[in-house]
Amino acid sequence: MPSLNGKSGPLTHSIQRGAINFNRFFYKYTPPPKLEDIDRELKRVEAEIAALRGEVTE
Numbered sequence: 001m002p003s004l005n006g007k008s009g010p011l012t013h014s015i016q017r018g019a020i021n022f023n024r025f026f027y028k029y030t031p032p033p034k035l036e037d038i039d040r041e042l043k044r045v046e047a048e049i050a051a052l053r054g055e056v057t058e
Helices: 010-017 022-026 035-057
Strands: none
16 A cells, blocks of 8 residues: 555554554653652651541541
8 A cells, every 4th residue: 555655654654554653663661760769758648647537536
């Protein structure tokens, strides 16, 4: 099937089908945070929740 602009490639082929796979063209991988960072954040949030619960039960 000829393309609209005479060029061939994945983008022109996707346009002809009526859908563009956005993940293929625009997705940028970001690695997950380190477990130590997750643990630190959880402990911070737990301490904040405990402080808020303390205010409510006073």
